[in-house]
Each structure stands twice: as C-alpha cells, then as structure tokens.
C-alpha cells in the first residue's frame with residue numbers, strides 16, 4: 001500500500017500566498033518587527049567592525065613595532081563581547097515578537113472555523129492529527145519567514161558595508177568577493193519551483209502519517225478487536241517508506257543549497273586573494289588589508305546562506321498557505337483571512353446582543369446569551385442572537401453526496417412545543433437531514449425561521465436558539481461540569497444533568513461533576529457520552545432541540561426515561577424537538593413522524 005500525495009508543483013497557483021501572508025502578519029505589529037530588524041542589523045554588522053580591528057592588529061604586528069598592538073587587541077575583544085551580549089538581549093526581544101507571529105494565524109483560523117458561514121465539515125482534514133499538523137506546523141512556517149527576513153536584512157546591511165569598504169581599497173576586490181554570493185542566490189532562485197514541489201509533497205506525506213497515527217491511537221481497541229495489528233503495521237510501514245522517500249528528496253535539495261552557500265566563503269576568499277596577490281606583493285596592500293578581505297569574505301558568505309534559507313522558508317510558507325487556505329471557506333483567501341483584522345476577533349471584547357432583540361432593559365444582559373466564559377466561543381458573535389425563534393419551515397431541502405441524491409425536495413415544519421420524529425432505514429438520509437437543516441453540510445432549499453429566510457443556518461441555528469446532539473458526540477476532556485456548561489452559569493447544571501438521567505452515573509464518579517471526563521480523566525461509556533452531550537444541549541435551553549439517534553449506545557429503559565423527562569420539559573417550555581429515532585416510545589409521543597427511504 002502506498003500513501004498518495006500531490007503531484008509535481010501542486011502549489012503553482014499559490015506562489016506568493018505565503019509571502020503575502022507573512023507580510024500581513026508583519027503589518028499587524030510592524031514596530032515589533034522593525035525593532036528586531038534594527039537590532040539584528042547591528043548584530044550582523046558588528047563583524048564589519050571586527051574586520052577593521054583585525055586590520056589594525058595585523059598592521060600593528062607586521063609594521064615593525066616592538067610592542068604588541070594592545071589597543072587594537074582590546075578593541076577586537078570588546079567588539080566580540082558586545083556582539084554576544086547583544087545576541088542574548090536580542091533573543092529575548094525576538095521571542096516576544098515570535099510568539100505573536102505564530103499564535104495570530106492560529107487564532108484567526110480557529111475563529112474562521114467557528115464563525116465563518118457555511119459548512120465546516122468539508123474544510124477540516126479527515127484525521128484530527130492532520131488538523132493538528134496544519135495548526136501547528138503550517139502556522140509556524142509563516143513566523144519562520146518573518147524570522148529569516150530579520151537575518152536577511154541584517155546580513156544584507158553588513159554585506160553592503162563590507163563591499164563598500166572593500167571598494168574604497170580596490171573595486172576589483174569588492175566585485176570578486178560579491179560574485180560567488182550572487183551566483184549561489186541565482187541558482188537558488190532557479191531551483192525554487194522544484195524545491196517548492198518537493199517540500200509540498202514531503203509535508204503532505206508527513207500529514208498522512210500523522211493522521212494515520214492519530215487514527216490508530218484513537219481506535220486502538222478496534223484494531224485489537226479486529227486482529228488488525230499486522231495490517232496496521234504494514235500500512236504504517238508503507239506510509240513511512242513513502243514519507244521517507246519524499247523527505248529525503250526534499251532534504252537533499254535544501255541541504256544542497258545550504259552546502260553551496262556554505263562554500264561561498266572559501267570561493268570568495270580564494271578568488272579575492274588571487275586578485276589581491278599582485279598588489280600585496282608590490283606593497284600596495286598591507287597584511288592588514290588581506291586580513292580585512294578574509295574577514296569580509298566570511299561576512300558576505302552569510303548572504304547566500306540566509307537568502308537560500310529565505311527561499312526555502314518562503315517556499316515552505318507558500319505550501320503552508322495553500323494548506324491553510326483549505327481550512328477556510330470558499331472565496332476567502334489565506335492572507336486576508338489568516339492575518340487580517342479578523343485575526344483578533346477571538347480576543348475582541350464580548351458584546352451583548354442588541355437590547356431590543358431580546359426584550360431587555362437597556363444595559364441588562366440576557367443570561368441565555370451573554371457570554372461568561374473564555375471557552376464560550378459560540379456566543380462571541382452577536383449575529384447569532386438577533387433572530388427570535390418560534391418556528392422552523394423547511395422547503396425543498398435537497399442534499400446530494402457526490403452523485404447520490406440523499407434528500408430530494410423535502411418539506412418540513414417544526415413548531416414550538418411539537419415533536420417531529422424522523423425515522424427510516426439505515427442510510428436513508430436521517431442524519432443528513434438534520435445536518436443540512438443546521439447548515440453543517442451543503443444543501444439547497446429554503447429555510448425560514450419565524451417566517452424570515454435564513455441564508456446562513458450554520459450561523460443562525462446555533463445556541464441558544466438551537467442545540468444539537470449528534471449521533472457520535474465528542475466531549476472536551478474537562479471536568480464534567482465544564483464539558484456540559486461550556487461557559488454557561490453553573491446553576492443550570494443540575495437541571496440539565498437530571499433531564500439527561502445522569503444521577504446514577506454521577507454517584508459513581510469520584511468527584512461528582514468535578515470529575516475530569518474523556519481522554520484525560522474518567523473514560524465514559526458510549527451511553528454516558530451521549531447523555532452528557534444531551535445535557536450539554538439541554539443546558540442551553542434551546543428553542544429547538546435537534547437530536548440524532550441516541551439508540552446506538554443507550555439501553556431502551558434509560559433512553560425511554562430520558563425522553564420522558566426531556567419531552568415533558570419541552571412541552572412545558574414550548575421547545576420544539578426534531579429527533580431521529582427508531583424507538584417506538586419516542587415515535588408514539590411525536591406529533592409528526594417523517595419516514596425516509
């Protein structure tokens with residue numbers, strides 16, 4: 001088995017995206033970058049002064065004087081001490097800016113996933129591991145570009161100074177010493193597209209392996225139960241071989257450029273000495289001048305090294321920008337979305353909804369919608385709270401998966417206090433119906449909420465208007481109370497846990513609702529996960545409760561009791577319920593049963 005990755009030069013359309021993205025990140029705090037650039041320019045330029053001091057030392061020694069050139073030696077030592085002291089200070093200053101450069105894009109991406117309109121399902125990579133790799137590595141690649149720009153600016157300033165000073169001694173020396181650096185930079189530029197494609201493929205192959213490892217850890221029990229250990233290892237090995245091949249090719253290309261860059265100092269020095277030899281022999285150049293040439297050959301060698309690194313990082317950033325763009329909704333470009341003003345949305349001050357929209361006294365916050373907890377990301381967006389819910393009208397809902405028409409022009413009405421049950425055979429489109437109504441997957445048709453058309457259900461049909469319990473819920477690995485409340489006030493917790501029939505489960509948990517559940521704590525059974533997820537939805541006191549089939553993990557008696565409690569409360573509160581179910585007890589209580597398939 002072979003992991004498949006993208007073909008040659010797959011980033012052709014996105015060559016400048018990485019640079020544009022890095023530039024936008026820089027523009028968010030140009031002062032921090034400029035200060036760093038100034039500091040590093042001085043740091044990289046100090047060797048120019050070192051060359052001068054060396055020249056004085058060498059001329060002092062070779063000039064026939066009997067005493068050592070102590071002053072020049074002290075100057076040489078002082079410059080080096082100043083340089084490394086400065087280095088420590090600059091690293092501290094740089095680190096503050098560096099953290100901002102890579103956390104900004106991550107926050108913006110997270111913000112886009114929770115707040116941009118349209119279904120998120122198609123944007124997220126299939127495997128959680130790959131999503132982590134995009135957030136971690138790809139976002140960091142932008143910061144690396146900004147980082148290497150600092151060095152390039154610094155070394156360019158130092159190189160110009162060195163070439164200028166050499167030109168005052170002998171212009172041929174200046175030209176000779178600059179040529180190898182320029183040659184290597186031209187070569188790096190020519191190889192750029194090929195190296196970029198190799199980098200893309202290496203990154204994709206790494207993501208495939210990361211995703212597979214993550215899936216395997218998540219399903220270790222299933223692997224053992226199926227006796228599939230050997231198959232998993234074989235698959236992993238095949239992916240590893242594929243990745244190794246692509247990584248080696250990528251690394252060889254990059255190292256080749258680094259090595260060429262590294263040898264420019266030797267080349268430049270050798271060529272400069274050949275040019276300088278006649279003048280040195282005739283006495284037109286001193287020993288100190290030759291020392292200066294040697295020192296400046298080293299300074300100039302830094303230029304292709306950092307420019308080569310810049311090329312590699314920019315190529316990497318182009319690839320990463322392309323991968324990050326896939327996390328964004330269609331039509332949003334990575335530079336604007338990941339590094340623009342939106343990057344600050346998650347940190348923006350929380351706004352209460354317009355008072356008149358929820359019938360509050362001016363200044364009073366609706367406890368149902370006012371965000372209270374940093375985790376409560378959903379309530380950051382006021383647009384989600386401005387439409388009252390009294391009824392949902394679905395007309396002509398059509399869902400197509402690939403070539404399969406799953407729902408074809410379905411009509412549905414859900415009104416307060418009523419229960420609409422959806423049933424039907426496996427694969428008849430029950431989950432697709434719920435997910436399409438909520439805007440979680442693409443669909444066509446019309447949705448009206450209290451008579452008003454909803455064009456972005458994924459923004460409008462969210463808590464506190466609508467709460468959804470998916471068929472396979474996921475919980476945060478947090479204390480149970482946090483996993484349910486997600487920022488809502490704690491006084492709501494007990495009622496929701498009661499509706500979800502959690503009393504007996506809580507009695508067995510060591511710290512009750514403070515017990516950490518999930519991967520970092522008590523592992524819950526499938527039925528417990530479903531009921532905690534139900535509590536998480538119920539605690540939001542939605543006007544419409546949407547529940548996908550709970551029967552997969554709940555025993556009939558517990559499910560019947562839970563529905564008895566939930567439907568009684570819904571009846572009292574006037575909550576509308578849209579539920580996928582096979583249970584006769586729920587179907588019997590439904591006001592309308594919609595049978596698909």
Ligand SMILES: Nc1ncnc2c1ncn2[C@@H]1O[C@H](COP(=O)(O)OP(=O)(O)OP(=O)(O)O)[C@@H](O)[C@H]1O
Nearest residue numbers: 401402406424425426427428429430431432433549
């Ligand atoms: N993301 C998707 N991409 C492609 N096909 C899909 C996708 N989601 C669902 N399908 C297909 O659409 C059809 C309906 O799936 P859906 O999950 O809506 O059915 P269901 O009635 O809820 O099934 P079940 O009773 O097993 O939960 C199935 O044939 C399924 O394979």
